[in-house]
Amino acid sequence: MADHESWSDDQATTTVTVDGHDLEVAYHEDGPDAADGGDEPPVVFVHGIPTWSFLWRDVVPAVAEERRTIAPDMVGYGNSAVSDDFDRSIRAQEAMLEGLLEDLGIDRIVLVAHDIGGGVALRFAAHNPDVVDQLVLSNAVCYDSWPVEFVSNLGLPSTADLEREELEGRLDSAFVDGAYGDADPEFVEGMKAPWLTDEGHLSLVRNAVATNTNHTTEIDYDAIDAETLLLWGEDDVMQPYDYAERLADDLADAELAPLSDAYHWVPEDRPDAYADRLLDFLE
Template identity: 85%
Template sequence: MVDHERWSDEQSTTTVSVDGHDLEVAYHEAGPDESEEPPVVFVHGIPTWSYLWRDIVPAVAEDRRTIALDMVGYGNSAMSDDFDRSIRAQEELLEVLLEDFAIDRIALVAHDIGGGVALRFAAHNPERVDRLVLSNAVCYDSWPVEFVSTLGLPSTAELEREELEGRLESAFVEGAYGEADPEFVAGMKAPWLTDEGHVSLVRDAVATNTNHTTEIDYGAITAETLLLWGEDDVMQPYAYAERLAEEIAETELAPLSAAYHWVPEDRSDAYADRLREFLTGAEV
């Protein structure tokens, strides 16, 4: 069994209601249930899924309960062609999921458009977020980038499967620092290489709406925040991390050199160590 298939096998599913639609959501859960600390929730971006956190979750789960979700329209969650996948809708998904799990307070770790979801949730529910970690996150008017906009064109739905796969592979290879791990690339591509996944990817890209981050009151975020940012990213440049640090009160900038956009993959060991240090308040 290949690595991403093993991750999928370890996932559980539940059904949540988002905008009046009952949607199946897949999530990967690990770590001790009895921990007194808030669970750590991981949110991915586009065009990734919870497998993005494959090397980070095991390290954090040594001490804490972890939940890495597949947003609706992504990974192994619902992909039907009848619901909104915008970050506004994904924020609602996160709210409903936490209510269903009876979780009052969390630490929130997010990447790319998952960062937009996390920023909205933290601004709208400041009492529920204990700590916030953002990595190369969309914010303000930093998105969508050209690659994602192209995915949302109607012509993308008509691509031959091989051409779609080639475009995705290029994005994951070129967006990595150094030589991309073939297991990572294969895992990131896998959800999109079915008829349903192909169409869902187009719908996910169409749903990117910059208004959903330009309207955030960033000053309303009270969580202790770590901006664990790939310093060499061109899709979500480090300058946006610096801008966030000016608006969010309790913020620490933590640039990771030799890391592009897929920073949890590029610098997985350094990322996991710095994340655990921030979550525990002590060196690991």
């Protein structure tokens, strides 16, 4: 189990262009095929808000025993660019993902995504059906399921003026309340870390402002033909299981896979069960 500092130390960086802005993207790469690519498409993990790639700390190692894994920090998040001069919407994150894959020379992937990363993944899968072989969505934003009140409040102008202690308290509440049972302090500490600087604090506000329901209501869900697994924490109140059921009805090839005893942070709540089910799906 990596702490957030060692996870950051293991990240590589590249530069992608989004809306004319050259932005640094940090990403964590692992797996036996990381050097030569191998025959199987890599597994790409996309996080949500207010997390970063460290969300996948307990899932990536199990998958990396068999497959190449790539877990980027979205722009405006984690150790990627956080300057106050670019779009952070899921439309922009889709462009980030396209640029990252192009830079790494990858033309086929398995895409695993959580929260607003799920919105990014849905858009990408609809627009690039020849690239996404398999799709795994976990407590993902879709249709009109978002933004939730907590994220909307992060985007209020007053949030930029919060004292650091109060911001940290809000984040503590989000990560504790969104977890099943007792949240691991190391997880909470790692999730908060990118936001507890002046630049990170402002970037978090800008990320929240950029949430736009139109970017998932406009998706042509019929265009998504990837084999899809809806690996969903069934006790979540932020992205309820009802939305997983709706996706299962609307996507061409989707399987419901509810995980009990899991709230919103499902990769953290049930990492072993999550990794096992994901690996079964990849076979």
